[in-house]
Amino acid sequence: MKLFVPAEFNFEENVKYLLRSSNECLHRIDNNRIYKALSVADETPVIEIRAGDCRELVVRFLGDTAPSRKWVRAEVARYVREWFDLDRDIVPFYRLAESDPLLKGPVQSFRGLRTVGIPDLFEAVTWGILGQQMNLTYAYTLKRRLVENFGRSVDCEGKTYWIYPTPDKIAACSVEDLAVLRMTVKKCEYLIDTAQRIASGELSKLGLLQTGSHQAAEKMLTSIRGIGPWTANYVSMRCLRFPSAFPIDDVGLHNAMKHILGRDSKPSKAEIRQLSAGWSGWESYATFYLWRVLY
DNA sequence: AGCCAGGCACCAA
DNA sequence: TTGGTGCATGGC
Secondary structure, eight states: OEEEOOSSOOHHHHHHHHTSOTTOOSOEEETTEEEEEOOBTTBOOEEEEEEOSSSEEEEEEOTTOOOSSHHHHHHHHHHHHHHTTTTOOOHHHHHHHHTOTTTHHHHHHTTTOOOOOOOSHHHHHHHHHHHTTSOHHHHHHHHHHHHHHHSEEEEETTEEEEEOOOHHHHHTOOHHHHHTTOOOHHHHHHHHHHHHHHHHTSSOHHHHHTTOSHHHHHHHHHTSTTOOHHHHHHHHHHTSOOTTOOOTTOHHHHHHHHHHHTOSSOOOHHHHHHHTGGGTTOHHHHHHHHHHHHO
16 A cells, blocks of 8 residues: 655654654564554554555555455544644745745654654654653653553564554552552543543544634643643644644753754743744644654 | 652642 | 642653
């Protein structure tokens, strides 16, 4: 299966992003190829993604996991397009970045990097919750424990691939069930609550997208206990894909600014507002490129 | 050993 | 709206 990609896409830059944690459990990189198991309807195709000859990605199904139904294959293609934000024209972002003191360097260094997404809402929200006020290394450890305790695995061609837990599964958990992962009681409660809302249909990606604006989606998300402005914007950025989503209080963003500006302390909030004033409409891409500076 | 992490709820003005 | 505080837990 071949997917056409825009000119402003560089496979290796995106692979480098995916390589940032050696503790990642939801995909595997080998020889510049990405391997991942997906869950579509009752099938669990395992895919390999590599760069094709000319402005294309080649997706191959491993083992006997090629979906028989056409629409399932289409869903896999849709997932990959969304994962790498392939249908967005980011030329305007590059244009505004050229004259931006913070973005100028990063867009040169990482040209072709997209805001790598988390297409599944439950995964996006819970990954956000896991990452709150936590060093990333430990957040990855918690994710691995969550996945290995409550997700399921697919064995294919001698490797094991993990699939993220379903909302149903976590919704049925008690705080004690999740406490074995060794995270705070609050985080356990937030995960279960989110799972229950998604399992019941009260919270859905479609519902959030239908609000029409990033602000409305943010409001809906922050009405949930455990989801504050940072997580709401993180989800808006990586799952809902509102380009204006902006986790402005993110400490990683602040550190990247400090680093690029050569300061010895993080910028104040007023300064951050000033520095990001020119990003209007592209805050999510600006944030993602600045995060990349720190890896 | 001590500061810091891809924050959040809660409370006061 | 903004600005503090407590929180819990592990990395480095």
